[in-house]
Amino acid sequence: MSKSNTQKAIEWFDYRLPIFSFMKHSAVEYPTPKNLSYMWNFGSLAGIALVLQILTGIFLAMHYKPDVNLAFDSIQHIMRDVNSGWLIRNMHMVGASFFFIVVYIHMARGMYYGSYKGPREVLWWMGVIIFFLMMATAFMGYVLPWGQMSFWGATVITNLLSVIPFVGEHVVIWLWGGYSVGDATLNRFFSLHYLLPFVIFAVVFLHLWALHTHKSNNPVGIDLKKDTDFIPFHPYYTIKDIFGLGVYLIPFTFMVCYAPEYLGHPDNYIPADPMVTPAHIVPEWYFLPFYAILRAVPDKLFGVIAMVAAIAILFVLPWLDSSKVRSARFRPLFRPLLILFFANMFVLGWVGAKPPEGIYITIGRLATFYHFAFFLILPLVGMFEKPKPVPKSL
Numbered sequence: 001m002s003k004s005n006t007q008k009a010i011e012w013f014d015y016r017l018p019i020f021s022f023m024k025h026s027a028v029e030y031p032t033p034k035n036l037s038y039m040w041n042f043g044s045l046a047g048i049a050l051v052l053q054i055l056t057g058i059f060l061a062m063h064y065k066p067d068v069n070l071a072f073d074s075i076q077h078i079m080r081d082v083n084s085g086w087l088i089r090n091m092h093m094v095g096a097s098f099f100f101i102v103v104y105i106h107m108a109r110g111m112y113y114g115s116y117k118g119p120r121e122v123l124w125w126m127g128v129i130i131f132f133l134m135m136a137t138a139f140m141g142y143v144l145p146w147g148q149m150s151f152w153g154a155t156v157i158t159n160l161l162s163v164i165p166f167v168g169e170h171v172v173i174w175l176w177g178g179y180s181v182g183d184a185t186l187n188r189f190f191s192l193h194y195l196l197p198f199v200i201f202a203v204v205f206l207h208l209w210a211l212h213t214h215k216s217n218n219p220v221g222i223d224l225k226k227d228t229d230f231i232p233f234h235p236y237y238t239i240k241d242i243f244g245l246g247v248y249l250i251p252f253t254f255m256v257c258y259a260p261e262y263l264g265h266p267d268n269y270i271p272a273d274p275m276v277t278p279a280h281i282v283p284e285w286y287f288l289p290f291y292a293i294l295r296a297v298p299d300k301l302f303g304v305i306a307m308v309a310a311i312a313i314l315f316v317l318p319w320l321d322s323s324k325v326r327s328a329r330f331r332p333l334f335r336p337l338l339i340l341f342f343a344n345m346f347v348l349g350w351v352g353a354k355p356p357e358g359i360y361i362t363i364g365r366l367a368t369f370y371h372f373a374f375f376l377i378l379p380l381v382g383m384f385e386k387p388k389p390v391p392k393s394l
């Protein structure tokens with residue numbers, strides 16, 4: 001059969017810049033383990049969530065004004081006057097929460113199936129870097145509507161840097177661009193909030209490069225050697241990812257249309273007022289576990305260190321976990337400890353939303369203790385655990 005003109009044009013182009021071969025290799029023929037469960041849908045969902053945030057963000061930026069006198073009203077203008085502005089804003093707002101839900105599940109999946117273990121350590125590191133970048137982006141994004149929580153959240157969190165010995169105060173003033181959170185702060189946060197998602201995008205590229213170098217892990221967690229253990233990514237996983245997206249869009253669309261404020265805080269509909277401090281300053285839900293850790297430590301400096309360490313410890317997880325077996329399915333000791341770790345995250349999140357008083361302090365401290373204890377006992381768990389028999393092949 002003779003080639004069509006389109007085919008000829010593609011070949012001509014591909015010979016000079018092999019972008020089509022690259023796509024065919026990495027998204028069509030790419031050998032994927034045949035036993036992946038729905039837990040492996042969350043990577044592609046995270047990618048789609050990121051792209052949705054970037055797209056809706058670009059349209060919001062066309063109408064948003066990063067000026068302390070105009071920011072709050074410009075959001076109202078988007079909600080009321082801009083065509084479909086309410087839809088774009090609600091998608092961006094709900095999208096941020098859904099992005100975190102997806103990424104939290106994606107990370108939990110990685111921990112459960114030991115996907116952080118060799119040779120996927122760098123893939124895991126890229127993930128942890130993405131997570132830090134996501135948190136920075138979300139934090140700055142929340143400041144932009146310039147409501148009470150925007151202002152006071154920004155004030156409390158940026159003030160944490162003042163604990164850095166000797167230079168802390170100077171660092172905070174430098175970050176604010178003045179002597180309090182103000183117009184300069186709002187401007188630079190807007191600039192960085194626009195920039196960082198593209199940095200995340202670049203790190204996701206490295207994340208996927210590392211993934212494609214050693215291929216996906218799988219629910220059994222064993223190294224796959226035979227060709228028959230793999231199936232091509234297309235059509236098997238393209239169709240599965242599209243199905244996953246369909247399921248994701250049901251609660252997402254529901255929240256966007258019927259409950260966009262459900263995960264937000266009503267105080268952020270009061271314009272920022274530096275003279276009135278809200279009764280409780282609470283961050284967005286996805287920061288609450290780490291906020292709880294910050295407050296569990298009585299000393300401010302060590303509280304900040306603990307909060308950062310609570311996430312940064314993930315960098316060394318591949319070395320803390322000394323077991324040769326990847327999947328928690330075959331690890332009778334690791335599995336319950338990990339499930340308790342996940343449950344503990346919810347406890348931390350719950351405590352993070354409560355005022356730091358009475359019983360909440362005690363629960364917060366116990367939960368913080370377990371958060372770190374889980375990681376620190378992993379070398380011993382690997383040593384003493386007797387794994388169940390692991391199958392040699394699929």
Ligand code: HEM
Pocket residue numbers: 039040041042043044046047048050103106107110113115116120123124126127128130131200204207208211215216217218314
């Ligand atoms: C923007 C955020 C992210 C995107 C778009 C993303 C994307 C992906 C994709 C498409 C995959 C392959 C499909 C899958 O295994 O689900 C993947 C795998 C993986 N990701 Fe992510 N990821 C993100 C964040 C993270 C984070 C925060 C971590 C951990 C801290 C992480 C750790 C991993 C690991 C360990 C794998 C390999 C899983 C396996 O093969 O079993 N990712 N990621």
